[in-house]
Amino acid sequence: MAARINACLLVGLLALFHTWGVSASVEVNMMDRVEVFKGEPATIPCMFTSSEGVGGMIIQWFYVTRSGEKQQIFYQDATMKVVNKGTQFSDRISVNGTGATGEIVLTISNVELKDELEFICLIKGLTEGTGEGRTKLKVFVTPDSPSIDGVKRGISVSEDGLSKIGTCEVKNGFPKPNITWYRNQTPLRGDHDVVKVVPRITTESSGLFSVTSELSMKVTKEEKDDLFYCEITYFVPVGVMMTETNPINITVYYPSTAVSVWVESPKGHIKEGDSIELHCRGNGHMPSSILTIIHENDKYSLLNNVLVLDNVTRLNSGVYQCISMDTDTFEEILGNTTVFVNYLDPAVVMPEDTVVVFQGEELKATCNALSSLQTHTVWMKHGKEVSTAHSLILKDATFDSAGMYVCVVTVLDIEGMETSGTLNVKVHGPPKIMEPISNEIEESFEGTVELSCKVRGFPTPTVTWTTSDGKLLEMASQIETEGEVQSNVSIKVTSDITAFCNASNDFGTDAVTFNITAKGNGVIIAVIIICILLLAILGSVLYFLYKKGKICGRSGKQDLTKEKSGKDNIVVEMKSDNTEEAVLLGVNGEKQAPNNQ
Known part of the structure; x- marks a missing residue:
């Protein structure tokens, strides 16, 4: 009933406006474009005003097909809202707003590429007034990461025409991405004689675009170190994005104009025995070039532009010439360097090997080594420096002067360059026993003493051990080196002993005495004597007591006549006369013979 009244009122108002002859107007405002990523919802607002007021308007939404026709997708008036069926938007659109506020919004969910169309919002007033607005929906897809592929072969500067540098590709973008080539951060523009960029666009079955770009150039020597890369630009909602590929470089072949040859190692001075590494290189880069090194009458082939000479001698000194030959043109370019091998x-050593001197004599020796550089000479003994001259002078020779001397000749300018010689000095003289720490030794009775005797002399002395009573002692051990003897003996101490270490050679003798005192033998004898005395005293006391009758019975002759306390009781009678006879009385006081005891 209310709907019918509203309808009557609406008809009456229309008639009234028509009767009055007032011309109604409707104004619609919409954005030129709405941008959205594929798969996201798109919101298209429509705002309108009317001189009649905004209530009771008829609202229609359309899209323009690829052929240019208008296709309605939504209708709304004061009584109904209808979504048209059978369109690509039937299941994906919704409209918010009644029109009473002057704004209505079309929402398209899960936007697809085919939704990139123009949408029309049509507003009809209560009279003849009509307004229309249009918005284009733009759909975007971010492309995959781009790739770049450079040529694998080298490019010769002598090649005719343009040479392919590489290919860039970007896939699955919408709208179509753009590719720009760069060389060292400078964009490359097409130039038919120098640079050529050929793009190729592919529309995938998904509707997305893939773009490939191929770069070709006339290559010069200057491009040998250049870096090439691609810049990809693509559109996104309300903006443009950019990404870059990794840089690539190309191998450029170009002929040499000069050749260099040098010693890479060792740096600085070269000495005999070193390994020399010679490098040879032209300033060009051509696979057809052959490098060869010539030294006097020797010709060497190089491996990776390197020649290695092992264990060089002074004969390896001289000029080394490197030849670079292009097998295409047979042109040769030369370079050379000079190598000098130092020697030592x-x-x-004079005198040679071994020299013998007598004690007190003077010895003079020399040491020299021929070298290409200045040398420094040092004489060493037992690792200690004894002289810093070519000559070694030993005055007033002693046994301490004997031994092995090492002469070391060093080239100061080159580390590790040295040579050496030896001189064995022997000093003739009688034995000399090194003074022991102590000649007076105390040891416990029955203990063992270890004696040691160190003797120097040349010829090497003979060592024996004896005692004061002429007894020859057996050595426990003996260590002999040239001109020196270390002799050891073990002695068991049973009394005070005097031992002698005797040394002799062709030039004389020497001896040392060891006095050994046995600790504890006098005390034992004293203890034994004291014990004997104590025993004697104890015996005397016992005998005295016995004589006085203080032991074994009462004093004097007594009858032991105690009453019998048992069957087996024994009575003892002691006599004090000189016979010291002891009579044992049997039971009942009867005398018994001693052998019946």
């Missing part, structure tokens, strides 16, 4: 001959 073996040390020569």
Whole structure:
């Protein structure tokens, strides 16, 4: 009933406006475009005003097909809202707003690429007034990461025409991405004689675009170190995005104009025995080039532009010439360097090997080594420096002067360059026993003493051990080196002993005495004597007491006549006369013979 009244009122108002002859107007405002990523919802607002007021308007939504026709997708008036069926939007659109506020919004969910169309919002007033607005829906898809692929082969500067540098590709973008080539951060523009960029666009079955771009150039030597990469630009809602590929470089072949040859190692001075590494390189880069090194009458092939000479000698000194030949043109380019191998001959010691001097004499020796550089000579003994000259002078020779001397000749300018020689000095003289720490030794009775005797002399002395009573002692051990003897003996101490270490050679003798005192033998004898005395005293006391009758019975002759306390009681009678006869009385006081005891 209310709907019918509203309808009557609406008809009456229309008639009234028509009767009055007032011209109604409707104004619609919409955005030029709405941008959205594929798969997201798109919101298209429609705002309108009317001189009649905004209530009771008829609202229609359309889209323009690819062929240019208008296709309605939604209708709304004061009594109904209808979504048209059978369109690509039937199940994906919704409209918010009644029109009473002057704003109505079309929402399209899960936007697809085919939704990139123009949408029309049509507003009809209560009279003849009509307004229309249009918005284009733009759909975007971010492309995959781009890739770049450079040519694998080298490019010669002598090639005719343009040479392919590489290919860039970006896939699955919408709208179509753009590719720009760069060389060292400078964009490359097409130039038919120098640079050529060929793009190729592919529309995938999904409707997305894939773009490939191929770069070709006339290559020069200057491009040998250049970096090439691609810049990809693509559109997104309300903006443009950019990404870059990794840079690539190309191998450029170009002929040499000069050749260099040098010693890579060792750095600085070269000495005999070193390994020399010679490098040869042209300033070009051509696979057809052959490098060869020539030294005097020797010709060497190189491996990776390197020649290695092992264990060089002074004969390896001289000029080394490197030849670069292009097998295409047979042109040769030369370069050279000079190598000098320093040398140090073996040390020569005079006198040679072994020298013998007598005690008190003077010895003079020399050491020299021929070298290409200045040398420094040092004489060493037992690792200690004894002289810093070519000559070694030993005055007033002693046994301490004997031994092995090492002459070391060093080239100061080159580390590790040295030679050496030896001189064995022997000093003739009689034995000399090194003074022991102590000649007076105390040891417990029955203990063992270890004696040691160190003797120097040349020829090497003979060592024996004896005692003061002429007894020859057996050595426990003996260590002999040239000109020196270490002799040891073990002695068991049973009394005070005097031992002698005797040394002799062709030039004389020497001896040392060890006095050994046995600790504890006098005390034992004293203890034994005291014990004997104590025993004697104890015996005397016992005998005295016995004589006085203080032991074994009462004093004097007494009858032991106690009453019998039992069957087996024994009575003892002691006599004090000189016979010291003891009579044992049997039971009942009867005398018994001693053998019946």
